[in-house]
Amino acid sequence: MPSITLNDGTKIPAIGFGVFMVPGDGTAYEMVKEALRAGYRHIDTAAAYFNEEDVGKAIRDSGIDRKDIFVTSKLWLQDHGYENAKKGIDRSLRKLGLDYIDLYLIHQPYGDVIETWHAMEEAKKEGKLRSIGVSNMTPKIWNQFVPQFEIKPAVNQVEFNPFFQQRELRALMEKDNVRLEAWYPLGHGNKDLLTHPVFENLAQKYHKNPGQIILRFELQEGAIVLPKSTNISRIQSNLNLFDFELTAEEMQSIRALDTKKGSHDPDAPGVAQALLNAFKIED
Template sequence: MHKVRLNNGTMIPAIGFGVFLIPDDGTCEKAVGCALETGYRFIDTAAAYMNEAGVGRAVRASGLPREEIYITSKLWLQDYGYDAAKKGIENSLRNLGLDYIDLYLLHQPYFDTAGAWKALEEAVDEGLIKSIGVSNHTVGFLEKLMPWMNILPAVNQMECNPLFQQKELRKYLKPHDIRMQAWYPLGHGSSALMQNEVLKGIAEKYGKTVSQIILRWHVEEGIIPVPKSVSVQHIRENYDIFDFSLDENDLQAVRSLDTGRGSHNPDDMSYGEKLLKAYRIHD
């Protein structure tokens, strides 16, 4: 498994397997089991995905040593604030059935992120979490939270793909050595991305699929992609990206596709209330 180093000295696999929208009815467990069998060693879940338990069952069923599997989960908005976050961390550990979580993120940038971050930092000190980070945090949200941090985020997981490359945010993260992770690295199957003629041409050149070219581009840009699928074929295909490299002309061709537009704008402050209403993970 190819790995990259985070700013706290720990190592993380260069590609992850995401489980967003995969139901915890056996489907999640089956998909994660297939991913681990394929070679993935980084599984990305979240409290709000409501499938942490399925991920935990798949990890135990795999027979792989715990230290070989990198587990990420995320604290949901309902559990923001110091006291609530302490309980949220406990709930994630209990749902996963694990003694520790490799990486734990603030899932969204709204409400009491400072109190929640303090709880995450204490969980690191207690050995419950190895690394901490954020998700969906734009430059403005990061600058607001930074003064409250004793530990810098190891990662910022954001929407990122060749049509939305987060160039300004990545420029901001670089001097802090905060690694970008990508959700929707394949654009959620967007035809504008998957049928892009430039990407199709590059894929033909290397004898790869468009998805493989996109994921390889992420890796070569230093971004950790977290693709999701329940298809055995796609799970295996998405992992098969380490036997080739894109030349500089092709990297530049992909870079030229950036539109600067994603599926939503985290800086819209009304989004926090909408998310809180849409995802209620407990009473």
């Protein structure tokens, strides 16, 4: 599995297995075990996914050395602020059953982001978190908060796929060598994306499926991709991306598909309150 070196020197596998909307009723446990069996070594969860316990148990039961598995989790909005964030970090560690988390993100960038980040910087210095980052930061939100951070984020996990290529944001992040992590890298099953003639034609040429072409494009653009699936054959095929390379002309043909619009607008009025009301994380 190829890895990418983050701006703090940590190496992160270029492909991660995402467990968003995978129930923590044993389903996430089985899917993470399948992903690890298939060769994934990067698992992406969050407090608000309500499956950290499943993820941690699958890692422990996998028989794979902990140091060989990269684990990401995220702090939910209710835990923003210095003291709350410290409790949220410790809760994630406890639920995962881990001594440290490889990458920890501010899941939604609203409220007391500055003091939340201070708590995460402190936890990084204590060794509880190896790398720290943010999620869902637009250029507007980035410019509001990141210049005030002592430690720059290692990643910004945002919506990213060929229809929404985040060029303005990527240019801003590049100044601090911050990596983009892609959620919805396949457009959350967007049929218009997956059946687009550009991808169908390239899939035929390379003997791949359109999803593999899309993921390969994103990797060549420098993104860390987090495809999610509960289909075992798809879990395996989403890893099979390293025996071909798109040409410069093919990359340009895909770049031309950018609509500059995603499914979620973090800058929209009322988003923060709606998200805060959506979930309540219990100890």
